[in-house]
Amino acid sequence: MIKEAIKYLTELGQTETIRVDGQEYSTKPLHLIKEPRPAAIEVNTLSGLVEYLLSNFDTEENLMIHVESPTEVSVFSKTNKNKERRHWIKAEAMVPNFSYDRFYDTESFNIKLQSAFVPNDDRKALLKLASNVQEENVRSTGDDGTSQVVTAKVGVTTVADVKVPNPVTLAPRRTFVEIDQPESEFIFRMQEGPKCALFEADGGAWKIKAMKSIRKYLIQEFKVEIGQGKIHIIA
Template sequence: MIKEALQYIVNLGTAEVQTVGNQDYSTQPLHLIKEATPDQLEVRSLSGLAEYLISNFDDDGFEKRMVHVVSPTEVVAFSPFNGNYNRNEYIQAKAMVPSFHFDRWYDAEEFNIKLQSAFVKNEDRDIMLKVVGNIKEENVRQIGDDGVSQAVQAKVGVATVATVQVPNPVVLAPYRTFVEVEQPESDFIFRMQNGPRCTLFEADGGAWKLAAMKNIKEYLEQALKTEIENGKVVIIA
Protein backbone atom coordinates (compact mmCIF):
# COMPACT_ATOMS: atom_id res chain seq x y z
CA MET A 1 0.00 0.00 0.00
CA ILE A 2 2.81 2.43 0.88
CA LYS A 3 4.73 1.59 -2.27
CA GLU A 4 1.60 2.08 -4.36
CA ALA A 5 1.05 5.52 -2.83
CA LEU A 6 4.67 6.49 -3.42
CA GLN A 7 4.55 5.31 -6.99
CA TYR A 8 1.35 7.30 -7.57
CA ILE A 9 3.06 10.47 -6.39
CA VAL A 10 6.07 9.72 -8.55
CA ASN A 11 3.81 9.29 -11.57
CA LEU A 12 2.38 12.74 -10.87
CA GLY A 13 5.87 14.12 -11.02
CA THR A 14 5.76 15.68 -7.54
CA ALA A 15 8.12 13.35 -5.70
CA GLU A 16 10.87 10.83 -6.07
CA VAL A 17 11.37 7.44 -4.45
CA GLN A 18 14.85 6.74 -3.14
CA THR A 19 16.05 3.46 -1.67
CA VAL A 20 18.34 3.66 1.34
CA GLY A 21 19.39 0.52 3.15
CA ASN A 22 16.76 -1.62 1.44
CA GLN A 23 14.02 0.81 2.51
CA ASP A 24 11.99 3.06 0.22
CA TYR A 25 11.75 6.78 1.05
CA SER A 26 9.72 9.57 -0.53
CA THR A 27 11.16 13.02 -1.08
CA GLN A 28 7.73 14.48 -0.25
CA PRO A 29 5.59 13.85 2.87
CA LEU A 30 2.46 11.70 2.62
CA HIS A 31 -0.70 12.68 4.52
CA LEU A 32 -3.44 10.18 5.27
CA ILE A 33 -6.93 11.26 4.23
CA LYS A 34 -9.03 9.96 7.10
CA GLU A 35 -12.61 8.80 6.92
CA ALA A 36 -15.02 11.33 8.40
CA THR A 37 -16.45 10.67 11.86
CA PRO A 38 -19.54 12.39 13.33
CA ASP A 39 -19.61 14.95 16.11
CA GLN A 40 -20.55 13.42 19.44
CA LEU A 41 -23.93 14.17 21.00
CA GLU A 42 -24.05 14.90 24.73
CA VAL A 43 -26.91 14.10 27.08
CA ARG A 44 -27.28 14.28 30.85
CA SER A 45 -29.15 11.06 31.58
CA LEU A 46 -28.88 7.33 30.99
CA SER A 47 -32.43 7.28 29.65
CA GLY A 48 -31.44 9.78 26.95
CA LEU A 49 -28.54 7.59 25.85
CA ALA A 50 -30.76 4.49 25.78
CA GLU A 51 -33.48 6.27 23.78
CA TYR A 52 -30.93 7.37 21.20
CA LEU A 53 -29.59 3.84 20.71
CA ILE A 54 -33.08 2.33 20.48
CA SER A 55 -34.11 4.89 17.83
CA ASN A 56 -31.26 3.91 15.45
CA PHE A 57 -31.37 7.56 14.40
CA ASP A 58 -27.90 7.55 12.82
CA ASP A 59 -27.68 4.60 10.45
CA ASP A 60 -24.05 4.59 9.29
CA GLY A 61 -23.90 1.00 8.13
CA PHE A 62 -22.46 -0.48 11.33
CA GLU A 63 -24.69 -3.18 12.79
CA LYS A 64 -23.25 -3.09 16.31
CA ARG A 65 -22.76 -0.43 18.94
CA MET A 66 -20.61 -0.70 22.06
CA VAL A 67 -21.58 1.12 25.24
CA HIS A 68 -18.70 1.80 27.62
CA VAL A 69 -19.35 2.76 31.25
CA VAL A 70 -16.24 4.90 31.61
CA SER A 71 -16.85 6.13 35.17
CA PRO A 72 -19.72 6.75 37.62
CA THR A 73 -20.46 10.00 35.76
CA GLU A 74 -19.68 9.15 32.11
CA VAL A 75 -20.99 6.66 29.55
CA VAL A 76 -20.16 6.65 25.82
CA ALA A 77 -21.49 4.69 22.83
CA PHE A 78 -19.38 4.07 19.73
CA SER A 79 -19.07 1.94 16.59
CA PRO A 80 -16.45 -0.66 15.57
CA PHE A 81 -13.32 0.93 14.10
CA ASN A 82 -13.33 2.02 10.48
CA GLY A 83 -10.61 1.64 7.83
CA ASN A 84 -8.41 4.16 9.68
CA TYR A 85 -8.93 2.38 13.02
CA ASN A 86 -11.06 5.28 14.30
CA ARG A 87 -14.49 4.86 15.86
CA ASN A 88 -17.70 6.81 15.43
CA GLU A 89 -18.44 8.10 18.93
CA TYR A 90 -22.18 8.70 18.71
CA ILE A 91 -23.23 9.92 22.12
CA GLN A 92 -21.89 10.65 25.59
CA ALA A 93 -23.92 10.75 28.79
CA LYS A 94 -22.55 12.90 31.63
CA ALA A 95 -24.23 12.86 35.02
CA MET A 96 -25.31 16.05 36.75
CA VAL A 97 -24.34 15.73 40.41
CA PRO A 98 -24.61 18.34 43.18
CA SER A 99 -21.43 20.02 44.32
CA PHE A 100 -19.82 18.71 47.50
CA HIS A 101 -16.08 18.79 48.18
CA PHE A 102 -14.77 16.07 50.45
CA ASP A 103 -11.77 17.02 52.61
CA ARG A 104 -12.97 20.64 52.65
CA TRP A 105 -14.09 22.31 55.88
CA TYR A 106 -17.62 23.80 55.88
CA ASP A 107 -19.20 25.94 58.57
CA ALA A 108 -22.03 24.19 60.43
CA GLU A 109 -24.86 25.95 58.57
CA GLU A 110 -23.47 25.25 55.09
CA PHE A 111 -22.63 21.66 56.05
CA ASN A 112 -26.19 21.16 57.30
CA ILE A 113 -27.57 22.35 53.94
CA LYS A 114 -25.16 20.15 52.00
CA LEU A 115 -26.19 17.09 54.00
CA GLN A 116 -29.82 17.67 53.06
CA SER A 117 -29.29 18.57 49.41
CA ALA A 118 -26.39 16.36 48.28
CA PHE A 119 -26.95 13.12 50.22
CA VAL A 120 -29.60 10.42 50.14
CA LYS A 121 -31.62 10.25 53.35
CA ASN A 122 -30.46 7.42 55.63
CA GLU A 123 -29.97 6.77 59.35
CA ASP A 124 -26.41 8.13 59.69
CA ARG A 125 -27.23 11.28 57.71
CA ASP A 126 -30.15 12.00 60.07
CA ILE A 127 -27.94 11.47 63.14
CA MET A 128 -25.36 13.90 61.77
CA LEU A 129 -28.08 16.48 61.05
CA LYS A 130 -29.25 16.31 64.67
CA VAL A 131 -25.72 16.88 65.98
CA VAL A 132 -24.69 19.61 63.52
CA GLY A 133 -28.05 21.37 63.62
CA ASN A 134 -28.15 21.64 67.41
CA ILE A 135 -24.61 22.71 68.33
CA LYS A 136 -24.67 25.31 71.14
CA GLU A 137 -21.03 26.38 71.37
CA GLU A 138 -17.98 26.69 69.15
CA ASN A 139 -15.59 24.38 70.99
CA VAL A 140 -15.02 20.82 69.80
CA ARG A 141 -13.35 18.50 72.29
CA GLN A 142 -11.41 15.28 71.87
CA ILE A 143 -12.64 12.52 74.16
CA GLY A 144 -11.30 9.11 75.07
CA ASP A 145 -7.82 7.82 74.27
CA ASP A 146 -8.41 6.46 70.77
CA GLY A 147 -7.44 9.67 68.95
CA VAL A 148 -10.69 9.58 67.00
CA SER A 149 -13.70 10.36 69.20
CA GLN A 150 -14.96 13.95 69.45
CA ALA A 151 -17.73 15.66 71.41
CA VAL A 152 -19.65 18.94 71.25
CA GLN A 153 -22.16 20.78 73.38
CA ALA A 154 -25.53 20.35 71.68
CA LYS A 155 -29.21 20.83 72.44
CA VAL A 156 -30.74 17.45 73.28
CA GLY A 157 -34.21 18.49 74.43
CA VAL A 158 -36.56 21.43 74.70
CA ALA A 159 -34.27 23.23 77.14
CA THR A 160 -31.42 20.83 77.75
CA VAL A 161 -27.83 21.12 76.57
CA ALA A 162 -25.48 18.19 76.97
CA THR A 163 -22.19 16.81 75.71
CA VAL A 164 -22.94 14.79 72.58
CA GLN A 165 -20.47 12.44 70.93
CA VAL A 166 -19.81 13.15 67.25
CA PRO A 167 -20.73 10.06 65.15
CA ASN A 168 -17.71 8.52 63.46
CA PRO A 169 -17.28 6.70 61.11
CA VAL A 170 -20.54 7.15 59.21
CA VAL A 171 -22.16 5.36 56.27
CA LEU A 172 -23.57 7.81 53.71
CA ALA A 173 -24.83 7.82 50.12
CA PRO A 174 -23.88 11.09 48.39
CA TYR A 175 -25.30 11.84 44.95
CA ARG A 176 -22.21 10.87 42.93
CA THR A 177 -23.66 9.14 39.86
CA PHE A 178 -26.70 9.22 37.57
CA VAL A 179 -29.94 9.75 39.47
CA GLU A 180 -31.61 6.87 37.58
CA VAL A 181 -29.54 4.34 39.54
CA GLU A 182 -29.09 3.63 43.24
CA GLN A 183 -26.46 5.81 44.92
CA PRO A 184 -23.86 3.53 46.56
CA GLU A 185 -23.33 3.84 50.29
CA SER A 186 -19.78 4.05 51.57
CA ASP A 187 -17.80 4.79 54.74
CA PHE A 188 -16.75 8.32 55.67
CA ILE A 189 -14.74 9.84 58.50
CA PHE A 190 -16.67 12.75 59.99
CA ARG A 191 -14.55 15.39 61.74
CA MET A 192 -15.24 18.73 63.38
CA GLN A 193 -13.13 21.74 64.37
CA ASN A 194 -13.74 24.75 66.57
CA GLY A 195 -15.92 27.27 64.81
CA PRO A 196 -17.62 24.90 64.52
CA ARG A 197 -16.57 23.53 61.14
CA CYS A 198 -17.25 20.12 59.64
CA THR A 199 -15.83 17.88 56.94
CA LEU A 200 -16.05 14.36 55.53
CA PHE A 201 -13.15 12.17 54.38
CA GLU A 202 -13.77 9.25 52.04
CA ALA A 203 -12.77 5.98 53.68
CA ASP A 204 -13.68 3.18 51.26
CA GLY A 205 -10.70 3.32 48.90
CA GLY A 206 -12.92 4.21 45.95
CA ALA A 207 -14.94 0.98 46.08
CA TRP A 208 -18.13 3.01 45.59
CA LYS A 209 -17.04 3.75 42.00
CA LEU A 210 -17.12 0.07 41.06
CA ALA A 211 -20.53 -0.30 42.71
CA ALA A 212 -21.89 2.73 40.83
CA MET A 213 -20.56 1.48 37.49
CA LYS A 214 -22.14 -1.91 38.15
CA ASN A 215 -25.48 -0.20 38.85
CA ILE A 216 -25.21 1.79 35.61
CA LYS A 217 -24.44 -1.36 33.60
CA GLU A 218 -27.43 -3.19 35.09
CA TYR A 219 -29.71 -0.23 34.31
CA LEU A 220 -28.57 -0.12 30.68
CA GLU A 221 -28.83 -3.88 30.30
CA GLN A 222 -32.49 -3.62 31.25
CA ALA A 223 -33.17 -0.49 29.15
CA LEU A 224 -31.46 -1.98 26.08
CA LYS A 225 -32.53 -5.59 26.60
CA THR A 226 -34.00 -6.05 23.11
CA GLU A 227 -30.98 -4.50 21.37
CA ILE A 228 -28.62 -6.71 23.37
CA GLU A 229 -30.60 -9.86 22.57
CA ASN A 230 -30.55 -8.94 18.86
CA GLY A 231 -26.78 -8.51 18.95
CA LYS A 232 -26.93 -4.78 18.21
CA VAL A 233 -25.49 -3.49 21.48
CA VAL A 234 -22.66 -4.67 23.73
CA ILE A 235 -22.14 -3.09 27.17
CA ILE A 236 -18.85 -3.06 29.08
CA ALA A 237 -17.93 -1.44 32.40
Protein backbone atom coordinates in the same frame (compact mmCIF):
# COMPACT_ATOMS: atom_id res chain seq x y z
CA MET B 1 11.36 32.66 -17.45
CA ILE B 2 7.64 31.83 -17.37
CA LYS B 3 8.30 28.47 -19.02
CA GLU B 4 10.89 27.60 -16.38
CA ALA B 5 8.52 28.61 -13.57
CA ILE B 6 5.73 26.40 -14.95
CA LYS B 7 8.17 23.49 -15.26
CA TYR B 8 9.28 24.02 -11.63
CA LEU B 9 5.70 24.05 -10.33
CA THR B 10 4.89 20.91 -12.31
CA GLU B 11 7.88 19.07 -10.91
CA LEU B 12 7.03 20.37 -7.42
CA GLY B 13 3.73 18.48 -7.49
CA GLN B 14 5.28 15.19 -8.55
CA THR B 15 6.10 12.56 -5.95
CA GLU B 16 8.57 9.76 -6.53
CA THR B 17 9.65 6.79 -4.47
CA ILE B 18 13.23 5.71 -3.86
CA ARG B 19 14.49 2.42 -2.46
CA VAL B 20 17.41 2.60 -0.05
CA ASP B 21 18.77 -0.51 1.68
CA GLY B 22 15.61 -2.43 0.81
CA GLN B 23 13.25 0.24 2.21
CA GLU B 24 10.99 2.49 0.17
CA TYR B 25 11.01 6.25 0.72
CA SER B 26 8.88 9.07 -0.71
CA THR B 27 10.53 12.22 -2.07
CA LYS B 28 7.72 14.29 -0.53
CA PRO B 29 5.68 13.96 2.68
CA LEU B 30 2.29 12.27 2.27
CA HIS B 31 -0.80 13.05 4.35
CA LEU B 32 -3.60 10.56 4.88
CA ILE B 33 -7.07 11.74 3.94
CA LYS B 34 -9.14 10.30 6.78
CA GLU B 35 -12.75 9.22 6.79
CA PRO B 36 -15.04 11.88 8.29
CA ARG B 37 -16.24 11.24 11.84
CA PRO B 38 -19.28 12.80 13.52
CA ALA B 39 -19.09 14.94 16.63
CA ALA B 40 -20.50 13.00 19.59
CA ILE B 41 -23.88 14.07 20.97
CA GLU B 42 -23.73 15.03 24.66
CA VAL B 43 -26.51 14.21 27.14
CA ASN B 44 -26.77 14.22 30.93
CA THR B 45 -28.86 11.10 31.59
CA LEU B 46 -28.66 7.40 30.91
CA SER B 47 -32.25 7.45 29.65
CA GLY B 48 -31.30 10.02 27.02
CA LEU B 49 -28.46 7.79 25.84
CA VAL B 50 -30.75 4.75 25.67
CA GLU B 51 -33.47 6.61 23.74
CA TYR B 52 -30.97 7.85 21.18
CA LEU B 53 -29.49 4.40 20.53
CA LEU B 54 -32.87 2.67 20.34
CA SER B 55 -34.04 5.20 17.77
CA ASN B 56 -31.33 4.14 15.26
CA PHE B 57 -31.39 7.80 14.27
CA ASP B 58 -27.82 7.92 12.92
CA THR B 59 -26.64 4.34 12.66
CA GLU B 60 -27.68 0.69 12.91
CA GLU B 61 -24.16 -0.74 13.13
CA ASN B 62 -22.83 -2.69 16.10
CA LEU B 63 -21.92 -0.37 18.96
CA MET B 64 -19.87 -0.58 22.15
CA ILE B 65 -21.04 1.16 25.31
CA HIS B 66 -18.18 1.97 27.66
CA VAL B 67 -18.95 2.84 31.28
CA GLU B 68 -15.86 4.96 31.84
CA SER B 69 -16.65 6.16 35.36
CA PRO B 70 -19.63 6.72 37.70
CA THR B 71 -20.37 9.95 35.79
CA GLU B 72 -19.34 9.17 32.18
CA VAL B 73 -20.64 6.70 29.58
CA SER B 74 -19.54 6.79 25.94
CA VAL B 75 -20.71 4.93 22.83
CA PHE B 76 -18.50 4.15 19.84
CA SER B 77 -18.36 1.93 16.78
CA LYS B 78 -15.77 -0.51 15.45
CA THR B 79 -12.57 0.91 14.00
CA ASN B 80 -12.71 2.07 10.39
CA LYS B 81 -9.98 1.51 7.78
CA ASN B 82 -7.95 4.30 9.44
CA LYS B 83 -8.13 2.37 12.76
CA GLU B 84 -10.23 5.14 14.29
CA ARG B 85 -13.61 4.92 15.98
CA ARG B 86 -16.76 6.96 15.48
CA HIS B 87 -18.02 8.27 18.82
CA TRP B 88 -21.79 8.69 18.59
CA ILE B 89 -22.95 9.87 22.00
CA LYS B 90 -21.62 10.57 25.49
CA ALA B 91 -23.57 10.82 28.75
CA GLU B 92 -22.14 12.87 31.61
CA ALA B 93 -24.05 12.95 34.89
CA MET B 94 -24.89 16.23 36.57
CA VAL B 95 -24.09 15.85 40.27
CA PRO B 96 -24.30 18.44 43.06
CA ASN B 97 -21.04 19.88 44.30
CA PHE B 98 -19.68 18.78 47.67
CA SER B 99 -16.06 19.22 48.75
CA TYR B 100 -14.75 16.37 50.87
CA ASP B 101 -11.81 17.11 53.20
CA ARG B 102 -13.16 20.66 53.62
CA PHE B 103 -14.74 22.08 56.78
CA TYR B 104 -18.11 23.81 56.39
CA ASP B 105 -19.88 25.96 58.96
CA THR B 106 -22.88 24.12 60.43
CA GLU B 107 -25.46 26.03 58.35
CA SER B 108 -23.69 25.32 55.05
CA PHE B 109 -23.09 21.72 56.10
CA ASN B 110 -26.78 21.31 56.91
CA ILE B 111 -27.78 22.61 53.47
CA LYS B 112 -25.25 20.38 51.69
CA LEU B 113 -26.45 17.29 53.55
CA GLN B 114 -30.04 17.91 52.54
CA SER B 115 -29.34 18.81 48.90
CA ALA B 116 -26.49 16.46 47.97
CA PHE B 117 -27.15 13.28 50.00
CA VAL B 118 -29.86 10.63 49.87
CA PRO B 119 -31.86 10.40 53.16
CA ASN B 120 -30.82 7.62 55.54
CA ASP B 121 -30.37 7.15 59.29
CA ASP B 122 -26.81 8.50 59.47
CA ARG B 123 -27.71 11.59 57.44
CA LYS B 124 -30.59 12.20 59.85
CA ALA B 125 -28.22 11.91 62.84
CA LEU B 126 -25.70 14.34 61.33
CA LEU B 127 -28.45 16.86 60.49
CA LYS B 128 -29.69 16.73 64.06
CA LEU B 129 -26.20 17.18 65.49
CA ALA B 130 -25.22 20.02 63.13
CA SER B 131 -28.48 21.84 63.86
CA ASN B 132 -28.24 21.59 67.66
CA VAL B 133 -24.55 21.95 68.52
CA GLN B 134 -24.20 24.73 71.13
CA GLU B 135 -20.56 25.49 71.78
CA GLU B 136 -17.66 26.48 69.60
CA ASN B 137 -15.34 24.27 71.62
CA VAL B 138 -15.02 20.76 70.15
CA ARG B 139 -13.23 18.40 72.48
CA SER B 140 -11.42 15.14 71.91
CA THR B 141 -12.09 12.32 74.32
CA GLY B 142 -11.00 8.77 74.97
CA ASP B 143 -7.68 7.15 74.20
CA ASP B 144 -8.33 6.03 70.61
CA GLY B 145 -7.36 9.35 69.01
CA THR B 146 -10.54 9.57 66.96
CA SER B 147 -13.51 10.24 69.26
CA GLN B 148 -14.91 13.76 69.65
CA VAL B 149 -17.50 15.30 71.98
CA VAL B 150 -19.54 18.47 71.53
CA THR B 151 -22.20 20.17 73.63
CA ALA B 152 -25.55 19.99 71.85
CA LYS B 153 -29.24 20.41 72.59
CA VAL B 154 -30.75 17.02 73.48
CA GLY B 155 -34.26 18.18 74.41
CA VAL B 156 -36.46 21.23 74.29
CA THR B 157 -34.37 23.06 76.91
CA THR B 158 -31.63 20.56 77.80
CA VAL B 159 -28.03 20.53 76.60
CA ALA B 160 -25.52 17.76 77.19
CA ASP B 161 -22.29 16.29 75.89
CA VAL B 162 -22.92 14.35 72.68
CA LYS B 163 -20.43 11.99 71.07
CA VAL B 164 -19.77 12.76 67.42
CA PRO B 165 -20.78 9.75 65.29
CA ASN B 166 -17.84 8.17 63.51
CA PRO B 167 -17.62 6.61 60.96
CA VAL B 168 -20.93 7.29 59.19
CA THR B 169 -22.52 5.56 56.21
CA LEU B 170 -23.91 8.00 53.65
CA ALA B 171 -25.12 7.99 50.05
CA PRO B 172 -24.02 11.17 48.26
CA ARG B 173 -25.62 12.00 44.92
CA ARG B 174 -22.55 11.32 42.77
CA THR B 175 -23.71 9.27 39.79
CA PHE B 176 -26.62 9.13 37.32
CA VAL B 177 -30.10 9.69 38.74
CA GLU B 178 -31.45 6.51 37.12
CA ILE B 179 -29.53 4.22 39.48
CA ASP B 180 -29.40 3.87 43.27
CA GLN B 181 -26.74 6.10 44.79
CA PRO B 182 -24.11 3.80 46.38
CA GLU B 183 -23.54 4.09 50.11
CA SER B 184 -20.03 4.27 51.55
CA GLU B 185 -18.30 5.10 54.83
CA PHE B 186 -17.04 8.56 55.78
CA ILE B 187 -15.05 9.95 58.67
CA PHE B 188 -17.00 12.82 60.23
CA ARG B 189 -14.99 15.47 62.06
CA MET B 190 -15.72 18.80 63.75
CA GLN B 191 -13.66 21.87 64.57
CA GLU B 192 -14.19 24.99 66.63
CA GLY B 193 -16.58 27.40 64.98
CA PRO B 194 -18.25 24.96 64.97
CA LYS B 195 -17.39 23.47 61.60
CA CYS B 196 -18.06 20.04 60.05
CA ALA B 197 -16.30 17.94 57.41
CA LEU B 198 -16.56 14.54 55.77
CA PHE B 199 -13.57 12.46 54.65
CA GLU B 200 -13.98 9.52 52.27
CA ALA B 201 -13.05 6.24 53.93
CA ASP B 202 -13.87 3.44 51.47
CA GLY B 203 -10.87 3.75 49.16
CA GLY B 204 -13.07 4.48 46.15
CA ALA B 205 -14.96 1.17 46.30
CA TRP B 206 -18.22 3.07 45.70
CA LYS B 207 -17.07 3.80 42.14
CA ILE B 208 -17.00 0.09 41.29
CA LYS B 209 -20.49 -0.35 42.74
CA ALA B 210 -21.81 2.61 40.73
CA MET B 211 -20.26 1.41 37.46
CA LYS B 212 -21.70 -2.07 37.94
CA SER B 213 -25.13 -0.56 38.61
CA ILE B 214 -24.90 1.55 35.45
CA ARG B 215 -23.97 -1.54 33.42
CA LYS B 216 -26.86 -3.50 34.93
CA TYR B 217 -29.28 -0.67 34.13
CA LEU B 218 -28.13 -0.54 30.50
CA ILE B 219 -28.38 -4.31 30.08
CA GLN B 220 -31.96 -4.22 31.33
CA GLU B 221 -32.86 -1.31 29.08
CA PHE B 222 -31.42 -2.88 25.94
CA LYS B 223 -32.49 -6.41 26.90
CA VAL B 224 -29.25 -7.88 25.61
CA GLU B 225 -27.01 -10.70 26.68
CA ILE B 226 -23.36 -9.77 27.12
CA GLY B 227 -21.46 -10.18 23.86
CA GLN B 228 -24.59 -10.79 21.79
CA GLY B 229 -26.72 -8.59 19.56
CA LYS B 230 -26.16 -5.08 18.31
CA ILE B 231 -25.17 -3.49 21.63
CA HIS B 232 -22.13 -4.53 23.68
CA ILE B 233 -21.47 -3.12 27.15
CA ILE B 234 -18.21 -2.92 29.11
CA ALA B 235 -17.44 -1.29 32.45
